[in-house]
Amino acid sequence: MITVALPKGGLLADSVRLLQTIGLDFSAFLESSNRQLEIWDTTHSAKALLVRNNDVPVYVEYGQAQLGIVGYDILREKRPQVAHLLDLGFGRCRMSVAVKASSPYRSSLELPPHCRVASKFVNCATEYFKELDLPVEIVPLYGSVELGPITGMSEAIVDLVATGRTLKENNLIEIEQIFESTARLIAHPLSYRLNTGGVQERIAALRGAVTAAVS
Amino acid sequence: MVYQPPVGARDLFPLDVAQKRWIEEHVQQVFHRWGYHRIITSTLERLDTLMAGGAVEPETVIQLLDLEGERLGLRPELTASIARAAVTRMAGVPYPQRLYYNANVFRRAERTSHNRQQEFYQAGVELLGSGGVAADAEILLLLTDCLHSLGLDQCHLILGDAGLTRSLLSAFPSSVQAQVRHAIAHLDRIALEALPLTDDLRERALLLLDLRGQPSDVLQRVSSLDLDPQQRATVNNLKALMDLLQESSDREQRVPSLVLDLSLIQTFDYYTGIVFEVVSSSAGQRVLGQGGRYDQLLGLYHPKGETKPGVGFVLNIDHLHQLLLSSGRLPSRTPPSDWLIVPTTPKAYAAAFAYAQTIRDSAQLVRVEMNLGEQASPEAVRDYARQRQIKQIAWVSETGEATSETL
Numbered sequence: 001m002i003t004v005a006l007p008k009g010g011l012l013a014d015s016v017r018l019l020q021t022i023g024l025d026f027s028a029f030l031e032s033s034n035r036q037l038e039i040w041d042t043t044h045s046a047k048a049l050l051v052r053n054n055d056v057p058v059y060v061e062y063g064q065a066q067l068g069i070v071g072y073d074i075l076r077e078k079r080p081q082v083a084h085l086l087d088l089g090f091g092r093c094r095m096s097v098a099v100k101a102s103s104p105y106r107s108s109l110e111l112p113p114h115c116r117v118a119s120k121f122v123n124c125a126t127e128y129f130k131e132l133d134l135p136v137e138i139v140p141l142y143g144s145v146e147l148g149p150i151t152g153m154s155e156a157i158v159d160l161v162a163t164g165r166t167l168k169e170n171n172l173i174e175i176e177q178i179f180e181s182t183a184r185l186i187a188h189p190l191s192y193r194l195n196t197g198g199v200q201e202r203i204a205a206l207r208g209a210v211t212a213a214v215s
Numbered sequence: 216m217v218y219q220p221p222v223g224a225r226d227l228f229p230l231d232v233a234q235k236r237w238i239e240e241h242v243q244q245v246f247h248r249w250g251y252h253r254i255i256t257s258t259l260e261r262l263d264t265l266m267a268g269g270a271v272e273p274e275t276v277i278q279l280l281d282l283e284g285e286r287l288g289l290r291p292e293l294t295a296s297i298a299r300a301a302v303t304r305m306a307g308v309p310y311p312q313r314l315y316y317n318a319n320v321f322r323r324a325e326r327t328s329h330n331r332q333q334e335f336y337q338a339g340v341e342l343l344g345s346g347g348v349a350a351d352a353e354i355l356l357l358l359t360d361c362l363h364s365l366g367l368d369q370c371h372l373i374l375g376d377a378g379l380t381r382s383l384l385s386a387f388p389s390s391v392q393a394q395v396r397h398a399i400a401h402l403d404r405i406a407l408e409a410l411p412l413t414d415d416l417r418e419r420a421l422l423l424l425d426l427r428g429q430p431s432d433v434l435q436r437v438s439s440l441d442l443d444p445q446q447r448a449t450v451n452n453l454k455a456l457m458d459l460l461q462e463s464s465d466r467e468q469r470v471p472s473l474v475l476d477l478s479l480i481q482t483f484d485y486y487t488g489i490v491f492e493v494v495s496s497s498a499g500q501r502v503l504g505q506g507g508r509y510d511q512l513l514g515l516y517h518p519k520g521e522t523k524p525g526v527g528f529v530l531n532i533d534h535l536h537q538l539l540l541s542s543g544r545l546p547s548r549t550p551p552s553d554w555l556i557v558p559t560t561p562k563a564y565a566a567a568f569a570y571a572q573t574i575r576d577s578a579q580l581v582r583v584e585m586n587l588g589e590q591a592s593p594e595a596v597r598d599y600a601r602q603r604q605i606k607q608i609a610w611v612s613e614t615g616e617a618t619s620e621t622l
Contacts, residue, residue, distance in 0.1 A: 193373050
């Protein structure tokens with residue numbers, strides 16, 4: 001028996017679809033009436049937990065789930081002790097720096113020293129500006145980061161950009177891309193080493209499914 | 216003013232202590248049966264000492280300054296301290312030396328963690344002065360015996376060889392070697408695939424990442440690599456160790472289910488030979504203990520660089536405690552007193568204390584507690600005794616006459 005932690009939100013449909021290709025059916029999570037947080041596969045050989053994006057690596061790190069699917073952005077932000085096994089290719093987006101379109105800044109280095117940068121990804125933002133050797137004040141927010149520059153609280157934001165529509169509608173422009181993110185398959189290290197619940201077989205099947213989809 | 220303990224600190228109350236000691240006493244008995252002797256080293260060490268082995272990051276050490284401004288640290292583990300202490304007595308001591316410890320260690324919690332524990336308890340052994348397969352086997356069998364004494368026969372043992380893996384990594388160009396090692400140590404296949412490597416080397420890296428499984432399979436896969444004589448000798452040693460363990464388990468020496476895993480390495484460590492982790496089999500698998508061989512470590516502490524081989528392991532008492540709590544094997548209450556001695560009048564205390572002492576002086580341990588006059592009536596005294604599960608009461612008069620009563 002294995003347990004897979006799946007993220008609520010944008011990555012869920014693709015994750016469920018991918019697991020279906022290896023014979024694990026958790027499509028009940030996709031029904032709008034679903035309120036369950038834990039679903040057994042019809043064959044009862046696997047269980048899925050439905051958790052917040054941020055919490056996927058937590059359940060995997062503590063071994064309550066042997067496998068998990070989560071965006072690289074979260075892994076980069078939280079640096080959990082998990083095995084990074086497979087780039088699943090979906091959920092593609094980028095971590096970017098954005099400013100008000102009306103501002104004079106067109107690259108990160110043009111930002112004034114000690115300016116404020118709002119972000120949900122405090123560690124990613126801190127690390128990025130540290131590498132640039134640009135001292136900035138990171139303002140942690142939990143959502144609607146775009147309001148930072150709009151209200152004048154911050155000069156810039158560091159946030160995930162998928163299509164760029166939200167930025168455009170809020171008169172913001174992307175000035176730098178920090179890294180690209182896709183969904184990743186992660187595993188609990190000890191379960192991976194010990195092949196708990198036959199987890200290696202599932203990983204191999206997923207690898208096969210992803211390779212087949214690419215080629 | 217409310218005085219609170221520091222963040223992450225914990226007090227152990229009598230029941231916690233009784234349970235912790237249950238674990239420690241079982242393990243200690245096994246250590247004694249294998250001829251190990253206890254060593255007690257200083258809780259405080261110079262920071263240099265702690266870091267000499269290269270496996271300890273200064274930011275994980277809780278640091279202090281002494282009066283001269285010397286940087287000190289609370290030990291995060293015992294092996295460095297024991298190595299430092301052992302070299303001072305290296306000359307004129309017969310080897311091998313078998314040492315064990317049972318001590319508290321400290322690790323600074325990461326800033327991102329909330330209220331995480333900073334003081335831990337460990338029991339472990341170090342076998343100094345013996346470098347062969349037999350010494351490795353002794354350590355692994357001793358570990359097995361400890362687990363058995365705790366009723367934990369269902370554990371898994373993950374075993375690697377830090378020396379062999381390091382040597383196999385030397386095939387990689389020095390510019391990427393550290394990254395390859397880091398990716399393998401952290402099981403980061405995605406990073407490994409992204410490194411700028413030739414196809415051959417990438418294949419080798421991916422092979423190393425998943426070089427684990429049934430010992431015989433793994434040994435066969437390693438043997439098929441292009442090995443130098445030194446590597447081949449190490450593989451043969453590993454094979455000899457596996458055979459020895461197998462043979463021991465055939466002779467009813469229990470050995471936990473074993474995974475040979477050559478990706479089991481740390482980014483930085485002082486291990487030169489076998490390395491291993493014991494993992495609980497229940498859900499939310501945790502590392503109960505770990506260890507390995509360190510044949511160069513003692514030399515780092517010796518003024519002339521003379522070294523002795525060493526191998527050891529440590530058991531994480533806190534993890535064992537949590538795991539055993541659900542097993543029902545730990546004591547569920549502190550032992551009750553056998554006797555309650557009650558002076559019948561305020562003037563009878565001297566006689567009561569004397570009477571209590573005669574019972575205490577018996578050959579076996581008898582727990583005798585004195586009633587201090589908190590209960591107003593004989594019935595209240597009996598209630599108290601029942602509540603505390605004390606089976607016998609002795610009422611002692613001023614003249615020393617005692618009347619026993621069994622509840």
